[in-house]
Amino acid sequence: MSPVSFNRFIKKRTGKTFVNYLNDIRVGYSARWLVEKDLSISEIAFKSGFNNIANFNRIFKSIKKTTPSQYREEFYGMKRFL
Numbered sequence: 096m097s098p099v100s101f102n103r104f105i106k107k108r109t110g111k112t113f114v115n116y117l118n119d120i121r122v123g124y125s126a127r128w129l130v131e132k133d134l135s136i137s138e139i140a141f142k143s144g145f146n147n148i149a150n151f152n153r154i155f156k157s158i159k160k161t162t163p164s165q166y167r168e169e170f171y172g173m174k175r176f177l
Contacts, residue, residue: 121145122158129163130170136163 096104105113125143128134134142140151140163155163 117144118154119158122155125151125155125163126159126166129167136167139163 102113105111105116109116111119121143125139128139128143129136132139137148140148145151145154152162155166159166161169
């Protein structure tokens with residue numbers, strides 16, 4: 096499958112571009128790890144596939160409408176119940 100065909104296929108199935116879809120998946124994993132694990136935010140960013148902390152923070156905030164540290168604080172007490 097050519098790159099153009101692949102991008103068209105992904106866009107038709109998900110309604111998002113490949114990069115946006117990939118970022119959604121990465122932020123989903125990082126949000127889960129922020130709640131469940133005691134890793135630093137930079138470790139979570141690198142483990143979820145981001146090579147730049149500033150880029151991770153910007154994309155996380157655009158998708159979740161909060162920063163990673165605020166997200167972790169919001170769910171701090173809940174991780175014991177999950």
